Every structure is written in structure tokens, then in C-alpha cells.
Amino acid sequence: VAGHGRRYVAVVGPGEASEAECAMAAEVGRLLAERGAVLVTGGLGGTMAAAAQGCSDAGGTAVALLPGSERADANPYSSIVLPTGLGELRNGLIVRAADAVIAIGGSWGTLSEIALARRTAVPVICLGAWSVTSPSGTDLALLVAGSPAEAVDFALTTSGS
Amino acid sequence: VAGHGRRYVAVVGPGEASEAECAMAAEVGRLLAERGAVLVTGGLGGTMAAAAQGCSDAGGTAVALLPGSERADANPYSSIVLPTGLGELRNGLIVRAADAVIAIGGSWGTLSEIALARRTAVPVICLGAWSVTSPSGTDLALLVAGSPAEAVDFALTTSGS
Amino acid sequence: VAGHGRRYVAVVGPGEASEAECAMAAEVGRLLAERGAVLVTGGLGGTMAAAAQGCSDAGGTAVALLPGSERADANPYSSIVLPTGLGELRNGLIVRAADAVIAIGGSWGTLSEIALARRTAVPVICLGAWSVTSPSGTDLALLVAGSPAEAVDFALTTSGS
Amino acid sequence: VAGHGRRYVAVVGPGEASEAECAMAAEVGRLLAERGAVLVTGGLGGTMAAAAQGCSDAGGTAVALLPGSERADANPYSSIVLPTGLGELRNGLIVRAADAVIAIGGSWGTLSEIALARRTAVPVICLGAWSVTSPSGTDLALLVAGSPAEAVDFALTTSGS
Numbered sequence: 001v002a003g004h005g006r007r008y009v010a011v012v013g014p015g016e017a018s019e020a021e022c023a024m025a026a027e028v029g030r031l032l033a034e035r036g037a038v039l040v041t042g043g044l045g046g047t048m049a050a051a052a053q054g055c056s057d058a059g060g061t062a063v064a065l066l067p068g069s070e071r072a073d074a075n076p077y078s079s080i081v082l083p084t085g086l087g088e089l090r091n092g093l094i095v096r097a098a099d100a101v102i103a104i105g106g107s108w109g110t111l112s113e114i115a116l117a118r119r120t121a122v123p124v125i126c127l128g129a130w131s132v133t134s135p136s137g138t139d140l141a142l143l144v145a146g147s148p149a150e151a152v153d154f155a156l157t158t159s160g161s
Numbered sequence: 162v163a164g165h166g167r168r169y170v171a172v173v174g175p176g177e178a179s180e181a182e183c184a185m186a187a188e189v190g191r192l193l194a195e196r197g198a199v200l201v202t203g204g205l206g207g208t209m210a211a212a213a214q215g216c217s218d219a220g221g222t223a224v225a226l227l228p229g230s231e232r233a234d235a236n237p238y239s240s241i242v243l244p245t246g247l248g249e250l251r252n253g254l255i256v257r258a259a260d261a262v263i264a265i266g267g268s269w270g271t272l273s274e275i276a277l278a279r280r281t282a283v284p285v286i287c288l289g290a291w292s293v294t295s296p297s298g299t300d301l302a303l304l305v306a307g308s309p310a311e312a313v314d315f316a317l318t319t320s321g322s
Numbered sequence: 323v324a325g326h327g328r329r330y331v332a333v334v335g336p337g338e339a340s341e342a343e344c345a346m347a348a349e350v351g352r353l354l355a356e357r358g359a360v361l362v363t364g365g366l367g368g369t370m371a372a373a374a375q376g377c378s379d380a381g382g383t384a385v386a387l388l389p390g391s392e393r394a395d396a397n398p399y400s401s402i403v404l405p406t407g408l409g410e411l412r413n414g415l416i417v418r419a420a421d422a423v424i425a426i427g428g429s430w431g432t433l434s435e436i437a438l439a440r441r442t443a444v445p446v447i448c449l450g451a452w453s454v455t456s457p458s459g460t461d462l463a464l465l466v467a468g469s470p471a472e473a474v475d476f477a478l479t480t481s482g483s
Numbered sequence: 484v485a486g487h488g489r490r491y492v493a494v495v496g497p498g499e500a501s502e503a504e505c506a507m508a509a510e511v512g513r514l515l516a517e518r519g520a521v522l523v524t525g526g527l528g529g530t531m532a533a534a535a536q537g538c539s540d541a542g543g544t545a546v547a548l549l550p551g552s553e554r555a556d557a558n559p560y561s562s563i564v565l566p567t568g569l570g571e572l573r574n575g576l577i578v579r580a581a582d583a584v585i586a587i588g589g590s591w592g593t594l595s596e597i598a599l600a601r602r603t604a605v606p607v608i609c610l611g612a613w614s615v616t617s618p619s620g621t622d623l624a625l626l627v628a629g630s631p632a633e634a635v636d637f638a639l640t641t642s643g644s
Contacts, residue, residue: 002539003547003564004557018297038563056485063563064486069409069579074487080521080546080563081486082580085409087391088281089257092250096552097565106295108279115273120249128296134267135289136179163378164386164403165396199402217324224402225325230418230570235326241360241385241402242325243419248552248568257391258404340619410603411575418572428617434598440591442571450618456589457611458501 007037008063009155010098012091012114013047014107021047021105024127026054027148028102033060035156040065040097041078042090047104049075065090065097088112095122100155102127102145114142123158125151168198169224170316171259173252173275174208175268182208182266185288187215188309189263194221196317201226201258202239203251208265210236226251226258249273256283261316263288263306275303284319286312329359330385331477332420334413334436335369336429343369343427346449348376349470350424355382357478362387362419363400364412369426371397387412387419410434417444422477424449424467436464445480447473490520491546492638493581495574495597496530497590504530504588507610509537510631511585516543518639523548523580524561525573530587532558548573548580571595578605583638585610585628597625606641608634 009032011025029051032039039055041048043064052062056077064078069085084090091113095101100123103114117124118140125143132140145151170193172186190212193200200216202209204225213223217238225239230246245251252274256262261284264275278285279301286304293301306312331354333347351373354361361377363370365386374384378399386400391407406412413435417423422445425436439446440462447465454462467473492515494508512534515522522538524531526547535545539560547561552568567573574596578584583606586597600607601623608626615623628634 002559003545003561004554004559006564008554008565040565061563062486063565065565071487071491071582076485076487078486080544081489082491082523082546082548082565082576084576085411085579087257087407088277089250089253089407091277092253093565093567096250096568099554106297106299106301108276108301111293111295111301112273112276112280115269115276116249116252118269119273126296130296131292131294132272133292134272135287135291136267138267140267140269140272163398164384164400165393165398167403169393169404201404222402223325224404226404232326232330232421237324237326239325241383242328243330243362243385243387243404243415245415246418246570246572250568254404254406257407260393410599411572411579413599414572414575428619428621428623430598430601430623433615433617433623434595434602437591437595437598438571438574441595448618452618453614453616454594455614456594457609457613458589460589462589462591462594 007156008040008097008099009037010040010094010101011047011051011104012094012101012110013104014110015044015046015048017046017105022050024148025050025104028152029054029060029062030058031148031152033058035152037156038063040094042067042094043074043078043081045075049077052077065094092116095120098122100158102151102155104128106130125154127151168317169201169258169260170198171201171255171262172208172212172265173255173262173271174265175271176205176207176209178207178266183211185309186211186265189313190215190223191219192309192313194219196313198317199224201255203228203255204235204239204242206236210238213238226255253277256281259283261319263312263316265289267291286315288312329478330362330419330421331359332362332416332423333369333373333426334416334423334432335426336432337366337368337370339368339427344372346470347372347426350474351376351384352380353470353474355380357474359478360385362416364389364416365396365400365403367397371399374399387416414438417442420444422480424473424477426450428452447476449473490639491523491580491582492520493523493577493584494530494534494587495577495584495593496587497593498527498529498531500529500588505533507631508533508587511635512537512545513541514631514635516541518635520639521546523577525550525577526557526561526564528558532560535560548577575599578603581605583641585634585638587611589613608637610634
């Protein structure tokens, strides 16, 4: 399949993550590979490395969009490594490159990607439940998946939000 | 004062905002002008326009960083209008240009700027209380100001977070 | 005049420049200020500092778009200093923010801005004649001004290229 | 080989190109594939499509960094297609992602990429001779390859400029 006809799914999550989070990320990476989707991550450690490893081990394609300018900063599991030199602005590029976003775990960086995706109508599904209430008392609702398989199903089948 | 010696404060908030939110934004803009700070906004309507108007009316400098490529899209209250053509990625530029961020009201776009600022160690103060709990149950705490004056005080005096 | 109704002119040129080049840049900055235009530069030394100084000394507005993340890296003559953290990609932002570009002197960085401006239909005028011939033998023509005054006239009156 | 250990070579050139230029681009793409390098292009037509087709037909990996936000705008020969939404600023991303740049044919867009690469010390080799003289009379020298094979040899073996 040509690159423009494939499905691209970003996995976003912290660079320092728990074992449970990394296990979920690896499972998501593996499932994306098995179903022919391209994984996009920020290319560093924690959930990013785990997702890339799960994807690569299953023969899939894992794209890394690095914040810095040095390709060597990437984890060793990504198939395609692109330094952007944009710093944290590369979070926005990850969201733009994705047809859907799977968010694992929680940190300000992860939340910036979730929020930007929601702002730009890229579908987001979370492994683990966020609770976000705005100053006006509005609950900013996020979809929650019960398992990596459910998250991947959603990411591969949703037609937008 | 030369431009590199001034204090730059971003006001982030939704383009469609309530009267109360716009009144707070205008007050923040006015106070920033009176205290010699440079206001940075996204240059569109709602809280952005209100902050710029408050700032300009008090003789201050309001910089607009537009998402699109057309200068004419800016609100008419900004002193300096810079089209970036970056789309929502310009949110990251606003945060980078700021020494501190004052967030008013709530939306995904606003939250993306808050989160990016926290991720990159730019101090943030909110007018109105967010509640953000991550999947691990951690409360992602945000400072809350009781008034525009308190928000401006914080933004002009904090030395980082 | 509100910021969206003003004319924005970028002065692009090397950070290490000859006295003659800096004198031209300072004159361009002064003339832009006198005619009410906003100067946009890359915020560093050489022609950028000279143009900003000429502009500021004449009471004008000089905007600096820095490549790095530190406001303190700017020359002391800019009225508004915005760190972008984009590295050399900020050259593209300068071009986007400008209604016209005046190029002084020559370097690869300057040529990248000239070429990007021509590619995106932003009018360019050069103080000093480039000669650029493509592999197919085509002369990539650039307008040349005979003096800073002529360059500023062009930049303030051209309606596009 | 993991993605961070591969060699990334950008092929830059016009979207509307002659048959001879496209034939050279296709040959470069093929040779890069055969030697295990990753091709990076702007993802549109002309030389970009030809290089991607040559690469893909030989079993290689062709990455497309699109200026717009729509993946469907890519040529059908790229293996990985990433919309950036940065407009012409994506030219800078292409240069950042590359260990070396091969330039084919001539246009302002191509020259912007050549100049930016030279500015940021990414090695450039041209198929076809440019002549660039700056206002000070300095010849801005560019390496010229006599054939696609020579260009690829250089791009895969140079250690910087």
C-alpha cells in the first residue's frame, strides 16, 4: 500500500513512564503493526520507545519525530527517524501527521498533544481516564478505551470527531 | 526601554468568550499596559481582542501572532500583527515568546497553550479554576488568580516555575 | 494606525557585515520609521542590528524574530523581541510576516530568505546585485535598488510580484 | 537497520520539471534505495514524484513531508506521507531531516532549500550547475555532480561541509 493510503496513528505519552504504561504502549504498537497502520511517536523514551518497539517487533513501521536536531537522540526501535529541531512544537507536527491519537498516561506534554488534537478535530482516545473541568465548569470529555485493543479499534475505524 | 529588556505576557483564551471573560481579558490588557509589559495574543476575537483593546486603550503594546497568512484576519486592536501561517502550531510560538502566561476561560485550544507552557517551564496563572486529573490520579495543579490584578502581579514578578 | 493596517518590511542580511552594508541597513531602517512602516528582522547583529538601530533612532518600530529561545540574544535596538526557538526556520517566519523584503549583502542565509520570499510571492528588492543562474541556464532575476531610498520606495508601494 | 542508524538523503527540485530532470531524480531514487538510504522529499509532483517512484520501485523507503495538511495531496510513490501544514516552511524541515541534499533542476523553491542547507552545514550536491554570485562579487560555490551515481556517492559518503 502506498504511503498516502495508509492509516497513521500517533501514540503520545510521557518519556518517563510506569511499567504498566509501557506495556500498554507496546501492545498498541504491536496491534497497529499487525493491522497495517503506521505508528507516529515523538521518538524518545518511555511510552514512545515502548510503542515503537512493539510495532517494530511485529514488523510494522514506526516513525519518530524528534524535538531536537540529532538523529542519534532517538530510541533504537523506530524505523524512520526525523529530527525536527522544533523543540516542543514538534508535538503539533505529531498531531498533524496523525489520523487519530492514542494517549497513554499523563503529563503536561501529553495533555498538550491531546488538547491540540481535540482543537484541530483529530480523534483522540485515552488509555486511562483523564478528568478535565474548565473554569466554566464544563467537563472537557475524552474518550477512554478499556484496553489497547479497544484503543486501536477506535483509532483505525473512527472517521473524525 | 529596549525590546529585549521588557516583560512579555501572553493572554490565552477562547476566540468565542463570555462577557465576563472578555471583561477580565480587557482588564488584564489594561494593567499590562500600565505596568509597561508587552501583551502577546493569538490576534483573533473573544478574549484575544478584548485583551488587545484593553492594552491599546491604555497606550500599551499588543503583539498578535496569527495562525493564518493574512494580516487582515487580526482584530483591530493589536499594535503589531504578524501572520505566521502555522495554524494551531502558532500556539507554541505564543508560549515561546512569553515570560508568563495568563489563561482566561476554557477550551481545548486554551488548554493546549497552558499545557505547553507548563511543559516548557513558562509560568502560567489562570483566571478561573481548572481541574485536571491525569489517568494515574495525579492532580495537575494550576495556579489560580482571584482577579486580573492578581494575575498581572504574578505574571510580572514570577521568576519561573 | 492599528497594527493590521500598517506596512511590514523585512530587512534581511548577514549577521557579519561590512561597514557599507551596515550603513545601508541603518538608512533603510531610518526611512522605514519615517514613513510609518514596521521593520522586521532576525534580531541579531550586523545588518539586522544596524537596521533596527536606524529605525529605533528615528522613533520607529523594529520587530525581532530570534532563531533561539533566549530574548537576551537580541540586539539592543529592537522594540519588540520575540524568541521563536525555530532555528533557521525562523527565516521563513520573517518572510511570512513581511509585505516586502529588502535584502542587503550576501550570504547563504540571506539567499534562503530571498528565495523563500520569491517562492511565496513576497516582493523582494536587493541593495547590491545578485547574479543567479539555474542549471537550465535561466537567470533568476532579482530587482536591484540603486539606493536605500529607492529600496524603501519600492517596498512601500509594490503591490506584489 | 534501525531508523536512527540509516542515512537520510533529501532530493529537492521543482514540482514542474523536464523529462531529463525527472529521469535524473528517478535514477537518484533508485540508487538511494539500492544502497539502503532513506529518501526524503517534499511529496508533491515533478522531481519529487520521480525520485519517490525510482526509490519505491527499487524497494526503498521514500518519506514525503507535505506542505499542506492533506495526506491525499502526496504523490502515490511515497512510502511514508506526513502532512506538516507548514506551507513552504516545510522546506526547512526537509533540510533538517537530511544528512545530505541532492538538488535537481532550478527554481526559487529549490534554491531556498539549497541555501538553507548550506546555511546549516548540511552537505549539498547539485545535478546541474548553478551560478550564484553575491552582491560583493563572491561566488557562492556549490558542488556539482556529473551523474546521479556521483551525486549519490557523495551524499552517502560526505561527512559534512
